[in-house]
Amino acid sequence: MAEVVFDHVTRIYPGNDKPSVDDLNLDIKDGEFLVLVGPSGCGKSTTLRMLAGLEEVNKGRILIGGKDVTTMQPKDRDIAMVFQNYALYPHMTVADNMGFALKIAGTPKEEIRKRVEKAAEILDLTEYLDRKPKALSGGQRQRVAMGRAIVREPKVFLMDEPLSNLDAKLRVQTRTQIAALQRQLGVTTLYVTHDQTEALTMGDRIAVIKLGILQQVGAPTELYDRPANVFVAGFIGSPSMNINTHPVVNGKAKIGEDTVDLPKEAVDKLTAEDNGQIVVGFRPEDAGLATPDDPNAFSLKVVNVEDLGSDGYIYGNIITDGSAAEASQVMSDQNKLTTIRVNPRALPKVGDTVKIKIDPSKMHLFAPSTELRLN
Amino acid sequence: MENQDLPQMDPRALKATSVNADDTSATSAEPQALKITAASSNPKMFTLPWHKPLATWPEELLANLPRGISRHVVRFVHVGDDVYAMKEITRQVAEREYELLRRLQKLELPTVKPIAVVTGRHTPEGDPLEAILVTRHLKFSLPYRALFARNLRPDTAERLIDALAVLMVRLHLAGFYWGDVSLSNVLFLRDADAFSACLVDAETGDLHVTLTEGQREYDLDLARTNIIGELMDLSSGRMLPSSVDEVEVGNRLVERYHSLWSALTDTDKFNPDEMWKIEKRVNKLNELGFDVDELEMKTAEDGKRVLVRPRVVDAGYASRKLLRLTGLDVQENQARRLLNDLDAYRASTWREGEDLEIVATDWMREVFEPTVRMIPPEYRSQIEPAQFFHEVLDHRWFLAEAAGHDVPMAEAVSSYIEKVLPQYKMDSKTVAAINADADSGVVDDEYTYNENNAHHDDDGYNPDDDPDAAVWSH
Numbered sequence: 119m120a121e122v123v124f125d126h127v128t129r130i131y132p133g134n135d136k137p138s139v140d141d142l143n144l145d146i147k148d149g150e151f152l153v154l155v156g157p158s159g160c161g162k163s164t165t166l167r168m169l170a171g172l173e174e175v176n177k178g179r180i181l182i183g184g185k186d187v188t189t190m191q192p193k194d195r196d197i198a199m200v201f202q203n204y205a206l207y208p209h210m211t212v213a214d215n216m217g218f219a220l221k222i223a224g225t226p227k228e229e230i231r232k233r234v235e236k237a238a239e240i241l242d243l244t245e246y247l248d249r250k251p252k253a254l255s256g257g258q259r260q261r262v263a264m265g266r267a268i269v270r271e272p273k274v275f276l277m278d279e280p281l282s283n284l285d286a287k288l289r290v291q292t293r294t295q296i297a298a299l300q301r302q303l304g305v306t307t308l309y310v311t312h313d314q315t316e317a318l319t320m321g322d323r324i325a326v327i328k329l330g331i332l333q334q335v336g337a338p339t340e341l342y343d344r345p346a347n348v349f350v351a352g353f354i355g356s357p358s359m360n361i362n363t364h365p366v367v368n369g370k371a372k373i374g375e376d377t378v379d380l381p382k383e384a385v386d387k388l389t390a391e392d393n394g395q396i397v398v399g400f401r402p403e404d405a406g407l408a409t410p411d412d413p414n415a416f417s418l419k420v421v422n423v424e425d426l427g428s429d430g431y432i433y434g435n436i437i438t439d440g441s442a443a444e445a446s447q448v449m450s451d452q453n454k455l456t457t458i459r460v461n462p463r464a465l466p467k468v469g470d471t472v473k474i475k476i477d478p479s480k481m482h483l484f485a486p487s488t489e490l491r492l493n
Numbered sequence: 494m495e496n497q498d499l500p501q502m503d504p505r506a507l508k509a510t511s512v513n514a515d516d517t518s519a520t521s522a523e524p525q526a527l528k529i530t531a532a533s534s535n536p537k538m539f540t541l542p543w544h545k546p547l548a549t550w551p552e553e554l555l556a557n558l559p560r561g562i563s564r565h566v567v568r569f570v571h572v573g574d575d576v577y578a579m580k581e582i583t584r585q586v587a588e589r590e591y592e593l594l595r596r597l598q599k600l601e602l603p604t605v606k607p608i609a610v611v612t613g614r615h616t617p618e619g620d621p622l623e624a625i626l627v628t629r630h631l632k633f634s635l636p637y638r639a640l641f642a643r644n645l646r647p648d649t650a651e652r653l654i655d656a657l658a659v660l661m662v663r664l665h666l667a668g669f670y671w672g673d674v675s676l677s678n679v680l681f682l683r684d685a686d687a688f689s690a691c692l693v694d695a696e697t698g699d700l701h702v703t704l705t706e707g708q709r710e711y712d713l714d715l716a717r718t719n720i721i722g723e724l725m726d727l728s729s730g731r732m733l734p735s736s737v738d739e740v741e742v743g744n745r746l747v748e749r750y751h752s753l754w755s756a757l758t759d760t761d762k763f764n765p766d767e768m769w770k771i772e773k774r775v776n777k778l779n780e781l782g783f784d785v786d787e788l789e790m791k792t793a794e795d796g797k798r799v800l801v802r803p804r805v806v807d808a809g810y811a812s813r814k815l816l817r818l819t820g821l822d823v824q825e826n827q828a829r830r831l832l833n834d835l836d837a838y839r840a841s842t843w844r845e846g847e848d849l850e851i852v853a854t855d856w857m858r859e860v861f862e863p864t865v866r867m868i869p870p871e872y873r874s875q876i877e878p879a880q881f882f883h884e885v886l887d888h889r890w891f892l893a894e895a896a897g898h899d900v901p902m903a904e905a906v907s908s909y910i911e912k913v914l915p916q917y918k919m920d921s922k923t924v925a926a927i928n929a930d931a932d933s934g935v936v937d938d939e940y941t942y943n944e945n946n947a948h949h950d951d952d953g954y955n956p957d958d959d960p961d962a963a964v965w966s967h
Contacts, residue, residue, distance in 0.1 A: 132702060171707040172670070192711040203673045203697055205562050207722060208930040209730030218722050222740060252933035259936045283564075283586045283696065285623055288936070 120183030120273040127178035153321030204263035216265035373416035391487035404480035430462030510595035524613030531609035561636035634680035656690040658749035672697030674716035684824035823879035
């Protein structure tokens with residue numbers, strides 16, 4: 119059990135002038151499952167490796183359970199890197215497969231048995247303890263490998279994209295298992311992934327990092343409901359948030375021929391650097407079809423529709439100057455289209471122009487110059 | 494892979510491949526049609542049954558060779574005249590490993606040769622299948638479990654460890670962090686009385702400009718744990734001589750690694766009148782099998798002492814020398830043995846004044862080639878010519894000692910073929926047992942464990958009904 123603290127931590131690789139991790143301040147609370155998420159090259163793995171002791175820290179300190187471990191060797195830090203491809207040994211029983219590392223460390227036999235039995239209970243492997251791996255299913259084999267990390271009872275678990283080498287089916291299953299397991303064990307965990315779905319479904323809190331700089335830390339719903347900047351807004355959530363820049367005219371966002379009311383306190387925060395514009399974001403589920411005479415609605419040219427049974431999705435181009443952008447060209451990159459979730463029984467036809475109204479309480483507003491949240 | 498330190502990396506490694514398994518690609522679309530990115534142009538590659546799960550490929554395609562323990566399905570497949578190792582894994586991992594192996598190959602490190610990444614596989618029904626990483630099977634190599642399946646010298650474990658220590662030091666010097674060192678992730682080649690080791694699994698590895706001490710020590714610590722575990726497993730399966738202490742063997746790796754690392758990287762301090770010590774240092778490195786390409790010499794701050802440190806070292810001192818003289822490309826210790834025999838030949842034919850290159854040509858024609866031509870055809874895929882030659886020389890020495898006089902080479906060869914060589918044969922039953930062991934570690938393939946359960950589980954257990962989801966809710 120331990121709290122982890124990154125205290126103004128910086129890592130600059132030799133020969134680089136920009137830090138890969140820049141002045142990181144981050145606390146992982148005792149027993150917390152923190153997911154560090156970000157795109158490739160953002161510094162998330164470097165952060166994990168610094169905590170593991172695999173990467174040098176150029177500036178700042180790292181503490182585990184109040185103890186400064188910044189220059190300590192990996193094996194002295196009482197951390198466990200989970201499933202770095204743990205092999206299963208065919209001639210050893212499940213119990214021995216789980217406990218042999220303790221035996222090497224000289225842990226007394228009774229203690230090993232106790233810890234193995236405890237882990238087996240959590241992993242539902244009790245009845246298999248005296249069997250060989252051959253007699254297990256793939257999922258059970260995977261859990262024996264988890265057991266090998268659990269019995270060590272480390273202060274911190276480190277997981278670097280642990281699901282990346284599993285096939286799709288096992289990945290979803292294991293995702294649920296890891297999250298549930300961590301909660302039962304209550305061991306402080308740092309989990310690194312590029313996949314925001316993994317982050318949202320697993321973490322107690324999520325830390326989003328980009329180009330070495332921490333963007334936001336918070337509970338999944340916090341990041342989803344109140345992203346601190348444009349990057350987090352676009353990165354968290356699937357399908358992703360619709361984000362567009364519009365001119366501000368008389369305190370309203372001008373979207374094509376239409377205008378949408380904006381809260382005064384947000385507009386007041388805009389500065390000269392924003393050039394009279396505002397970034398408006400809304401999630402696909404926070405907007406809906408409006409009537410043609412509805413104020414505060416904008417026009418959307420429908421490019422594609424999807425009926426998923428429970429949900430319907432409209433993909434379209436916001437009409438900005440009276441004509442939709444070249445539809446066929448945009449089709450190739452659906453991400454650029456505005457996405458609206460609607461009742462699947464009320465889907466418009468491709469080619470229609472519809473009016474869309476954003477739920478004003480669910481609008482995300484950002485300053486174009488700083489990309490920071492305004493409301 | 495987060496390649497933040499790419500700007501400083503060896504340009505050979507940077508230009509190794511067109512495959513870039515950057516982790517954002519994990520979210521990119523899977524190829525819809527079969528796609529083979531290959532480093533070889535073997536057209537037979539296209540005729541393989543890529544639409545079937547690897548575990549169900551027809552027997553006649555497979556080469557019956559022993560496999561190591563793996564979490565993924567691995568098969569050896571005949572492709573034309575070659576044998577390729579195929580590993581079924583996710584596309585991201587396959588591409589990443591292919592890319593890394595390409596880089597390590599360009600750095601001339603002992604790894605298996607990557608051949609291809611095959612993606613976009615589908616069953617005839619259109620269901621997606623995992624990607625396959627293809628590497629060339631390293632001829633004459635064996636996984637450690639196959640070595641222990643035979644009657645071996647009691648010090649085999651130690652000799653394997655020594656080879657692994659050399660491999661780790663070489664990889665670490667080149668900036669490769671392995672992340673999962675174990676006997677299972679290595680193939681062994683006989684190298685005269687020793688072994689040489691070759692990396693076969695780079696799934697968890699990373700290439701850096703240089704490694705931190707933390708990375709090296711973590712690799713070493715994990716290696717020690719894994720090796721002890723692997724030996725304990727052999728012991729449970731009664732394949733390890735009872736005299737072997739698993740923990741001691743594991744500790745030996747740590748010792749060997751550290752002593753080799755410091756021999757190659759430590760700075761020596763000499764007085765200016767002790768410059769002969771530099772030569773001594775270089776000779777010591779040569780004995781360890783390393784060439785010194787660059788030596789850094791500078792004066793200490795007091796101006797009285799000289800500091801000497803090897804800057805660039807290359808493994809394969811003897812094997813490069815033999816290659817230059819004879820064109821034979823063999824392991825380091827084999828090369829040393831062959832060079833010694835060449836020296837003996839030169840002395841016995843009174844040609845010490847002649848160029849070694851010319852003597853070497855005659856030695857090849859008169860001694861080496863006639864000997865290795867006698868390898869019976871059925872053993873030609875089991876023993877390397879240089880290893881055969883080395884073992885015949887050993888055998889000849891034993892015969893001579895017993896007889897009290899010299900024994901002609903031809904007689905030694907015949908006796909060796911009759912008495913010693915049969916040990917090299919591995920029957921198909923042994924291979925099958927080794928491969929069944931290997932498969933029992935596979936985590937992500939239903940074909941493998943369904944079959945096993947059918948044979949070994951009599952409690953009516955059906956993995957399809959495994960209530961995993963329910964387990965985690967209580």
